[in-house]
Amino acid sequence: MPELPEVEVVRRGLERGVVGRTIAKVSVLHPRAVRRHVTGAADFEAALIGQTITAARRRGKYLWLALAAPGDLDTPGVPGELPAPLRPAEDGDALLGHLGMSGQLLVVPPSTPDQTHLRIRFTFTDGGRELRFVDQRTFGGMAIVAGGASLPDPIAHIARDPLDPLFDDDAFVAGLGARRTGLKRALLDQRLVSGIGNIYADEALWAAGLHYARGTDTLRRSEARGLLAEVRAVLTAALEAGGTSFDQLYVSTEGVSGLFERELAAYGREGAPCRRCASQIRRDAFMNRSSFTCPTCQPRPRGGRW
DNA sequence: TAAAATACCTGCAGGC
């Protein structure tokens, strides 16, 4: 399940693999993959031809490739060479993508056999490696939107993530305290803090010794700051490990799995001993998904509302 | 207005 560390690994792969290249052809093989592109698959395919990718950016779990149309680069490149510097003359369009639960963005040689769930294929004018969007469960998708150099309009509501240098710790603590909900619901709300999904929410709450149903309005400021520190720690460690490939649905642009699954302390460890106190990790159904906690380290709040 | 519930979607595991 791609969360912040996995998406950042993919972004870095795109930076290496497709930035500076010009799109020659796009093939949409499953219309659902471009359902958020309001003018349809045919327009999606046509609009990208000739566009040069100038940057690979990320906000939370969203990725986008900044685009420059022919003539938009302030220093047009020599044919056959990369345009340099890659600086569009104005804020151009963006190819916005979300991996959903099972999406993969692969940069592979054209001779690579089609993946079973290949949804979109991008080929480039240099004839080199293709970009492929592969997605088993089709929760992910791509669209062409405005705002490539800044922040695409459709994701203006997504908050910064805790690894963003401009993330505002004080605003997060204040925002958490102002809510009337449970801790995990708040951590999963991308308008408050982005990049956290089910796995890293459970890991951070375990590390902080807090139960997912604890009311956000009962948290002391020091506890909120401690939780934020644990969120940062787990995201950083996961990023260094190349992400978590819990069910093999997440891989990098080179098709490599992450290694953080080995380091998980709570998520997916039902019945296993807690790494702190040896109590058995328990699994609860919560928000139509699973939550994993240590019953000793993370006691359920009395009279918990969430 | 905020919070909670629901829909979307496919592959897989397990039970019968």
Add this chain to the structure above:
DNA sequence: TGCCTGCAGGTATTTT
């Protein structure tokens, strides 16, 4: 072997 059910869960939409 084949069918059915439950589960995985991020986001947008709908309901409360």
